[in-house]
Amino acid sequence: MTSAEWSAVRLTAELAALTTVLLLLLGTPIAWWLARTQSAAKPVVASVVALPLVLPPTVIGFYLLLLIGPHGPVGQFTTALGLGRLPFTFGGLVVASVLCSMPFVVQPLQQAFEAIDERTLEAAATLRAGPWDRFFTVALPQARPGILTASVLGFAHTVGEFGVVLMIGGNIEGSTRTLSVLIYDHVEAAEFAQAHRLAAGMLGFAMMVLLSLHLLNRPRRERACRAA
Amino acid sequence: MIDLDLRLARPAFALHATLRLPARGVTALFGPSGCGKTTLLRALAGLERAQGHVRVDGETWQDDSRGLFVPTHARSLGYVIQEAALFPHLDVQRNLDFGLRRTPAAERRIALPQIVDLLGIGHLMARRPGTLSGGERQRVAIARALAASPKLLLMDEPLAALDAQRKREVLPYLERTQRDLGLPIVYVSHSIDEVAQLADHLVLLDGGQVRADGPFTEVLSRLDLPLLWGDEAGVVLDGGVAERDVQWHLARLEVDAGAAAFWSRDQGLPVGRRARLRVLARDVSLTRERQHGTSIGNQLAGVVASISDDTHPGLALVRVRIGGVAVVARLTRRSAAALMLAPGVPVWAQVKTVALME
Numbered sequence: 001m002t003s004a005e006w007s008a009v010r011l012t013a014e015l016a017a018l019t020t021v022l023l024l025l026l027g028t029p030i031a032w033w034l035a036r037t038q039s040a041a042k043p044v045v046a047s048v049v050a051l052p053l054v055l056p057p058t059v060i061g062f063y064l065l066l067l068i069g070p071h072g073p074v075g076q077f078t079t080a081l082g083l084g085r086l087p088f089t090f091g092g093l094v095v096a097s098v099l100c101s102m103p104f105v106v107q108p109l110q111q112a113f114e115a116i117d118e119r120t121l122e123a124a125a126t127l128r129a130g131p132w133d134r135f136f137t138v139a140l141p142q143a144r145p146g147i148l149t150a151s152v153l154g155f156a157h158t159v160g161e162f163g164v165v166l167m168i169g170g171n172i173e174g175s176t177r178t179l180s181v182l183i184y185d186h187v188e189a190a191e192f193a194q195a196h197r198l199a200a201g202m203l204g205f206a207m208m209v210l211l212s213l214h215l216l217n218r219p220r221r222e223r224a225c226r227a228a
Numbered sequence: 229m230i231d232l233d234l235r236l237a238r239p240a241f242a243l244h245a246t247l248r249l250p251a252r253g254v255t256a257l258f259g260p261s262g263c264g265k266t267t268l269l270r271a272l273a274g275l276e277r278a279q280g281h282v283r284v285d286g287e288t289w290q291d292d293s294r295g296l297f298v299p300t301h302a303r304s305l306g307y308v309i310q311e312a313a314l315f316p317h318l319d320v321q322r323n324l325d326f327g328l329r330r331t332p333a334a335e336r337r338i339a340l341p342q343i344v345d346l347l348g349i350g351h352l353m354a355r356r357p358g359t360l361s362g363g364e365r366q367r368v369a370i371a372r373a374l375a376a377s378p379k380l381l382l383m384d385e386p387l388a389a390l391d392a393q394r395k396r397e398v399l400p401y402l403e404r405t406q407r408d409l410g411l412p413i414v415y416v417s418h419s420i421d422e423v424a425q426l427a428d429h430l431v432l433l434d435g436g437q438v439r440a441d442g443p444f445t446e447v448l449s450r451l452d453l454p455l456l457w458g459d460e461a462g463v464v465l466d467g468g469v470a471e472r473d474v475q476w477h478l479a480r481l482e483v484d485a486g487a488a489a490f491w492s493r494d495q496g497l498p499v500g501r502r503a504r505l506r507v508l509a510r511d512v513s514l515t516r517e518r519q520h521g522t523s524i525g526n527q528l529a530g531v532v533a534s535i536s537d538d539t540h541p542g543l544a545l546v547r548v549r550i551g552g553v554a555v556v557a558r559l560t561r562r563s564a565a566a567l568m569l570a571p572g573v574p575v576w577a578q579v580k581t582v583a584l585m586e
Contacts, residue, residue, distance in 0.1 A: 119313035122275055123369075125300040126307035127327030127376050133301075137326075141317040 005198065007174050008182040015090070015178060016158040019097040023105040023154045024147070026098070031109035032135075050107070052100045061167030064096055068168075088170045093178075096168040097158045105154040112146020113139065145217045152213045156206060229285065230255075230380070230412070234271045236278035243267050243278065243436040251285050251380075253428035254406055254413045256444065258420065264436040265416045269382050272414065273307050274300040284380055304335070306373030306381040310388045312365040314357035320368050321353040327376030337377045338409060346408060347371045347401050363394035367401055374405065381413045387422055399425060420448075420460055424506055425585045445504075449547075449554055461538070461545060462508035464585070465553055469497045478525075481505055481582060487551025490582040491525045497584070504585040509545055511580040512557035516567055518576050526579040530555075532569050548577050555579065 001009075034046055052060060068074045068086040075085055086092035116139055124134045140147070162180040169176030171185070179198060186195035230249040236242070243264040249255045257265040271278035274289065274297070281291040284305075289298045306327075314323050328340060344350050347367040357365060366386055373381060386402075387395045403426065406413060417423045423430070423444075430447040432440040440447045449463035467483035472494055479494040483505065490505065497503060518527060530550035538545045544564050546557045555577055559569075569575065 117313065117316075119309060119311060120315055122300075123307065123309075123313040123315070123372075124326070125275070126273060126303075126305060126382075127372065128301050128330035129326070130299075130301045133330075138315060142315075144317070 001197070002194075004173055004177075005182065005194070008177055008179050008198075011090075011174065011177065012159055012179040015093055015097060016155045018094055019101060019158045020105070020151055020154045022094070022098050023101060024151060027102065027105040027109055027150065027154075031106045032113055032139075034106070034110045035113035050103045053103050057100060057161065057163030058167060060100060061096065061164040064099065064164070064168055068092060068095065087168055088172060088176060090169075090175050093165060093169040093176055096164045097161060100161055100164050101154045101157045104157045105150040108146045108150040108153060109143065112143035112149075115146075116142045148216060149213060152209055156209050159202070159205070229283075230272075230414070231281075231283040232272060233280040234268065234278040234282065235280050236267060236271060236276065241267075241436060243271070245433070245436075245438050247431060247438060247441060249414070249431070249441075250429055251412045252410065254415055254423075254426045255429040255431060256423035256427035257414060257416045257431050257433060258418070258423060259433035259439075261418055263433040265418075265433050266384055267436075268433065269384050269414060269416050273305055273382055274298065274303055275307075287379075304377070304379040306376060306378035308366075308369050308373050308381070308383045308386045310385045312357070312369040314360075314365060314368060314372070316357050318357075319353070320349065320355050320357070320360075323357065323368060323372050324353075324375045327372060331376050335377055338374055340375055343371045343374045346374075346404055361394070362390050363397045366390065366394075366398050370401070370405065374409070374411075378411070381411050382416075383413060384416045385418070386415075388417075388419075395422070402426065421506075421583075421585070424448075424464055424504060449556060459510065460508065461510075461556060461558065462506060463553075463555055465505045465507065466502070467505050468502045469499050472499060479584075481584065484552040488528055488553055490528075490579060492582040492584055495584050506583040506585055507555050507579055508581070508583070509556040509558035511582075512548075512555050513578045513580070514546060514548065514557050514559060514563075514567065514569070514575045515578060516575060519578065522578065524578045524580055526582070528555075528577045528579065530575060530577050532571055532573045532575055534571055535564060535569060548575060550577065 030045070030049065034042060065087060066072050068078070070076075070079070070085060078084065078086060086095060120138055120142070121134050124138045129137065160180060162184070165176065165178050165181055169178070171177050171181055179202065183195050183198045183202075186192070186198065229251050230247070233246045235244045241264070245264075245268050257268060259265050267276055270276035272282060279292050281293070282289040288296060289303050290296060315326065318326070324340060324344070328336070344353070347370055349364065349367050349371055352360065352364055352368065357368070360368065370386065387398055390398060405411070406426065415423060415426060427444045430440070430442065430444045431438060432447060440450060445464045445466060465483040467481050469479050470482040470486070470489065471480040473479070477494045478491050479497065480489050481492055481503065482489045492505075528550045530548040533547040533549045533554060536545050536547070538558060542560055544559055544561050546559055546564060546569060547554050548557060557577060567575070
C-alpha cells in the first residue's frame, strides 16, 4: 500500500477509536437516563438522538457547517477561545462523527440498561451499595453485551461514514482524508485496483467485526454448555 | 423495638401504618393481596418513599419531622424477595461476598462459613444463579442477606415462588436461621400456613390499614376478623407431642400444660417436641352432651365464651374456652339457636382435624 493509503488507514482508526471512547463516555449517561426516566422529555431526547439514523449525512453536515463555521455561534465561540476553527480539521471530524454515530451507541446501551432487572439494583442497595457503587458493580456488568455492541457499532459506523466527512472534513491527506473518502477518490480517478484493495479490506473488516460480535455476545448458557 | 409510623398515598391506594413491633422473633405481615404489606415492607427498607418515621433498635432510619431519611444502602437490613434477585453476573460465592465486603469489619457479627453451613449451600459456591433451582436460589438469597450482618431481616414472600416440596426444603433453613442467629425478622406473606410455622407476632393489614397486631396465637383466634380469615378462620395453639400410639399411628398433642389434648396423625415427631397446632373453625362442631358412637376422636369439655358473626349471615363463629385455651367452631345460626348456645353454656367441642405445623 502507498503511504497515502496507510495514512488514511491510521487516520480512520484514530478517528473511530476517539469517537467511540467519547461516545461511550457521553452516551452512557444519556442511555441510562433514557432507560430509567419517566420524564415527559424522554421522547424528545430519544428522537434527537435517533435523528442521524434517518437524516441524510449531508443534512447533518450542512447544519453542522453553519453551526461551527466562522460565522456560526459555535464557530465564533471556538475562535474566541483560541481553539481555531473546526471545519476541515480532525477536531471537526470528531465532533461530526460523534453526532452521526450517537444512535448506534446510545440505543444498544439503552436497551441493555432497560433489560437490567430493577430488583437486582434494589438488592444491591439493601446490601449496603450506594448509587455509584450499584451502577459500576451491578448495572454495568449486566450491560456488558450491550456495551460491547455499542462500541463495535459506534466504531464501525464511524469508519464507514462518508457524507459528513466530506462536508465537514473536506479531503485533506493526513488530517481529514479517511478511508471511505480515499476509496471515492480512487474510483473517481478510475484507479479500480487500488479502490478494490481498500474496499475489500473494509468488507473483510466489517465482516470480522460483526462475526466476533455475534460470537462474543452468544448467551452465556450456550457457552457454558459447550464448556461442560 | 421497631417503631414506625408510615403514610403513603397512591392513586386508588393509601397506606397508613402505626406499629410498635418487637425487635426479636418473627413478625408476620399478613393480609389479602393489595392490602399494602409489600409497600409497607419496602417503605421500612427505604425502597419506597413514605412519610413518617422509622426507628429500629434506637436507630432512626427516617424521621420526616426532622427531615431525616437514611437511604437504603446506609440501613443495616437484609431484604429477601420472592424472585431472589441474585446478581446474574456473579457466582454464588461472589453474590455472598457482595454485602460482606461492604460491611465494616466491626459490624460483622455472622461469619460466612456459619451462614453457608446454616443454609446448606456449600456445594453451590462456584455456580451461577442461572443454574440453580428455585429452592437453592432462595437459600442463597437468604445467605447473601445474612452475610451483610443486618440488624433486621425483611422478607417479602420468600417462599411464594416455590412449590410445596421446595417450601418444605427451605423452611427448616429459615427456622434454623431464626433460632441460631436470633435475628428479628419481618415476614410478609399471604399464606397463614407458611407464617404459622415461624411467626411470634402477627400484624394484620387490610386496605392499607392495620386491622390487628399482637402475639401470633392471640391475633389468630380473634373472632372480630372473620372476613380476613374467610375459610381459614380458626386458632393456633402452642403445644407439644405428649404420646405416640404406635399401633394406630396417632400422636397425642397437649396444649396448656395438659389442660387440653388432641389426637392427630403421627407425623413422626418425637415425644416432648414443641409444635404448633392449627384448629380450623370448620373442623370443630359442638354438642351439649358427650357423644358415643361417633368417629370423631377428639371431644373436649368447655364453656362457650362468645358468639360472633361470620362471613355468611347463616353462619356464626362460637368461641369455646377449654382450660386456658380456646377453639373456635363454625356453626349455622340455626344450630346455635337449637343448642341454645350462649356465653357460659357448657358444651363439648368435637374436633375432627388438627393440623400440626412443624
